[in-house]
Amino acid sequence: MQALANQKQSFDFSGAGILLSNAFAIVLAVILDWDLRPMMAIYWGQSVIIGFFHFFRMMKLRNFCTSGFTSNGKPVPETPAGKRSTAWFFAFHYGFFHFVYFIFVVGSFLGKSIGESAGRWAAGPTDFLWMGAAVIGFLLGHLRSFQQNVENDLAGKPNLGIMMFLPYARIVPMHLTIIFGMGLGSNRLAVLLFSVLKTGADYLMHIVEHKVLQKKISKE
Secondary structure (H helix, E strand, O other), X not given: OHHHHHHHHHOOHHHHHHHHHHHHHHHHHHHOOOOHHHHHHHHHHHHHHHHHHHHHHHHOOOOOEOOOOEEOOEEOOOOHHHHHHHHHHHHHHHHHHHHHHHHHHHHHHXXXXXXXXXXXXXXXXXXXXXXXXXXXXXXXXXXXXXXXXXXXXXXXOOEHHHHHHHHHHHHHHHHHXXXXXXXXXXXXXXXXXXXXXXXXXXXXXXXXXXXXXOOOOOOO
């Protein structure tokens, strides 16, 4: 019975939720024959959710280290003030990135297409409802991950600098899509490539957060 309980406890529910949320969005794209624009909008919403939870994750830290982490050439202090300034800097910097993405995504829906074939698809009310459902799925998945991360953070001593930079790896596929999407066009191949890259980055960084960053650092 104890072994069964440990097995249930060790099951990665938050990781499964993230994978299911990504799979749901990909299935919607295939069934509804979406081009790249709805997926960009959905993943933009997911990235905002990630940043939102990550900000509060840093703000909830109690015991943390800043080894190797500097700001303006000076070590970041392991103090509440150092934590708050880092969290707010992250919020500003990450938010600026997503403001730029927001303009890009909105522009694509207004007719400034991504790739040569983006104009073949037009969004309807049903599409926007399903896009909202996909974003809610990500919200629920990342809420569970946030709860687990905070619990582990309070039990250990994570590095604040490493924690601040982790979310950026999740938006690398979005960068790649913007750079190379013009050449690929906004066809099903581009949609699947973008979605697979984003899903892989999501789950990889989830594993990093839970298996690497959350290793306890023994107190001196």
